[in-house]
Amino acid sequence: MFSFSPIFIDKNRIFLDHLVDQCDGSYFELKDKYLCKIDTNQAKELIQTEDVSSDNAGQDNRDLCDDGSANQTLQHDEIEQLKSEGVSGQLIISQLVSKSATFEKKTTFSQQKYLNKKKKKYIQIYRAWKPSIRLLCQAYTHDLQKILYLRRDTLAMMLSLSNISHGSNVAIVESCQGLILASVIQRCAGGNGFIFNLTPAGEKNSTSPCCDFMDFPTEYTANVYTIPIENVGDLNATERANQAKPIEKEPNEKTLQALERRQRRLDGLRLFEKTKLHSLIIASKYDSLSILQHLIDYLTLSSHFVIYSQSVQNLLECYEFLKKRGGNIHVEIADSWLREYQILDERTHPFIRMSGASGYLLSGMIVQS
Structure with missing residues (x-):
């Protein structure tokens, strides 16, 4: 069984053990710090943009008032308890919507933005790809100075x-x-x-x-x-390298690797x-x-x-x-x-x-x- 060091993606500590022997382009859902493979159709349903009915949306946001936690009756401790019980991210989002005092007053655009933000937080879907030059360029867009x-x-x-x-x-x-x-x-x-x-x-x-x-x-x-x-x-570079310190009688593996790199x-x-x-x-x-x-x-x-x-x-x-x-x-x-x-x-x-x-x-x- 392979064992890999965890990596950090979007502030999440993730173990990659379950990626071994999986197909290129497979979808995974983050559950308890491990990536668990899910069906492609199921993954697309989870990540697709929500269609919000305009009948249940407000015309504008003029009546909204930011009262902090008063707008959301579902507390953080309750959310953590739901997650520990294995409740799916979709159900958590549904409860957040139903217990939000301002959701129905938001515009259609604001509702979609709210749902997409909660999806990114509570439904974490990842896709594993074989590295390519294009994907590496895309990965470095978050740290372009490198x-x-x-x-x-x-x-x-x-x-x-x-x-x-x-x-x-x-x-x-x-x-x-x-x-x-x-x-x-x-x-x-x-x-x-x-x-x-x-x-x-x-x-x-x-x-x-x-x-x-x-x-x-x-x-x-x-x-x-x-x-x-x-x-x-530098014509003398090779001669200076050959005049390096003598090799040990019984060199260890590290010394042999260094000698091999120098010879290369x-x-x-x-x-x-x-x-x-x-x-x-x-x-x-x-x-x-x-x-x-x-x-x-x-x-x-x-x-x-x-x-x-x-x-x-x-x-x-x-x-x-x-x-x-x-x-x-x-x-x-x-x-x-x-x-x-x-x-x-x-x-x-x-x-x-x-x-x-x-x-x-x-x-x-x-x-x-």
Whole structure:
């Protein structure tokens, strides 16, 4: 029997033991901190929007008065007792409605809003999906600073402009929790090309979360190398690494794993120095210009580069450098725009909580000077 550490969703402590061996897209209801599978039709009935009859609704909210607990006779202790007795969320909501002194005076819209709010609190339905790049982008919408406010439409545009395909040699410098790295690994799908994940020293795990979530097969990650960007172009880096402290006579498992990681970095560094890149992607919280100057000579002819930044000023500096350097065409700065709409009966409007801006992209192609 599998045993997993609990996670927190919407302030709820949830155990995931019951998700093992379940189908992708299955519905679950939270009961006593565990997710219990329910029928799809039953789940859709529970989460669908309530239809409130306009005959039992007020014309406006002018007669409503906020008297605190006086408007609701069903007390918190009584609700907790109902929950401990195993009463369903639907019955609790029905009692809340029947014992509310102001529900029938609310407008139809206010009644629907009230019911949906109570449903979210007392009927907690979750759906389990296999991780995907789109779902990861959606998951980070609640904490966009972790992925530098990168939206999924900008990510798609970035992958298109970089011209990445099966067998491409790609270098990535990112500070987006591994979202771009995972996207490139998925697009390359193994192949004979190499993917170089260049990270600053001390941030070796900054790109691992999204890759861990995707759980790629071994053949997808066999040609992925994580190397310190400071060692790129340093001819003495390999020699200094080989002169590290001697190995213990009987190394333990932790030491062997560290040696294996170090050897992997050395192999990746040697391979990077003799590999011509087909694509370069930069989406870092550090100075994009210095990174571009450090890596642009590793790009082969007809290769593509894409630089993402939240500030257009940073990209203008890179643009000026590229124009002075020469040997590139189709250098342009662009941005994308995505707006989601909420479609309900007799009302349509954009989602209130959405990202208004997702940075800018500088892209181009390397040609003969």
